[in-house]
Amino acid sequence: MVQYQAVDRTLAALADPTRRGVLERLGRQGSASVSELAEPAGMSLTGMKKHLRVLEEAGLVSTEKVGRTRRCSLGPKRLEDVQAWMDSYRLMLEERFDRLEELLGRTEGDSP
């Protein structure tokens, strides 16, 4: 259940182009201040702070107060839980298609 909630939070955090953009930017350049993230996104500081809070709660971003500014960088979370669910879902679908193919092959083999 706890695991489920964590995946939920990660997926919900990713379900927004601004937030995915922040992750991509931090991934490329390492760290940025809130205003450095807000400006290219055409967003107010308050708006960006809300997005950062969602990302921080999901563990995808870490923030640290340095002097008078807040530096943001990628958090400890690396999307492993989302990838794990995607992998198990795809595997399940593949197994099902394999079984269907096998069944189809058997049925075709049965006909004269």
Next chain:
Amino acid sequence: MVQYQAVDRTLAALADPTRRGVLERLGRQGSASVSELAEPAGMSLTGMKKHLRVLEEAGLVSTEKVGRTRRCSLGPKRLEDVQAWMDSYRLMLEERFDRLEELLGRTEGDSP
């Protein structure tokens, strides 16, 4: 932009354990009625219908009226867009780590 919105919808649709459970169930058994999906999830028909609408709008589930019941099955969407974003994000992180390692190696090589 259109592509972005589609990924948003897919991710938001996946950000719920009931909805992921529906996908897993339909993946395993092919198709199910709304009540067959609602019962094991301990959910009302109305509640399940809301979840199904979100999944249907994201293209993850298709529903079809058969007589007096509605049959649900997996939709045309196969999470390719989410996987594509995850892959490009991971690649970007890997490239960054490679650059950092290279930089570190060069700096260490410079020292006597």
